[in-house]
Amino acid sequence: MSYDLAHMTSKFLSTVLLTALVAGTLVSAYADPVDQTPASKTGAQSEVSSEPSAPAVSNSPKRRPVSPDSLKKRELTMLRKSVTLTSDEETKVTPIISNYVDAVQTVKADASTTTAEKRAKRKELHDQYITNVKAVLTPDQAQAWETANTERIARLRAKKTSAAPTENASEE
Secondary structure (H helix, E strand, O other), rough: OHHHHHHHHHHHHHHHHHHHHHHHHHHHOOOOOOOOOOOOOOHHHHOOOOOOOOOOOOOOOOOOOOOOOHHHHHHHHHHHHHOOOOOHHHHHHHHHHHHHHHHHHHHHHOOOOHHHHHHHHHHHHHHHHHHHHHOOOHHHHHHHHHHHHHHHHHHHHHHHHHHHHHHHHHHH
């Protein structure tokens, strides 16, 4: 009888401990994070990142570096979503996208330029990218692509402005 009591007690205790462990894990998973952002860097350190595709300034602690290949695929996918490309057009657009993404990554990784210079150079590269892609597309396709990009940017800005007050309220 003492064996059954000892066995039942150990099973009960292991069940209680397992339940407490699971409950603790769930509580920590759903708890508000205190501050998971890395300590801020000063001076030139904040502009230089070991990952060339990492954003220089990030409001979101969960941003991951994105590989250039995935950026190229995303650009091509967004173009395909907004316009129907022929195989010839896709063949012409793919190197344009590749060159653009590679150039932007090079600018982001350049430690010898300031943030303002990088921003200006990226804007110049983007304008050239838009011009090059539009040269491959028909006028109707170019208009559809431009409209889709404008709508996407508006959605992103609306999402950003609606998310900003929520983030500030949780920090208080």
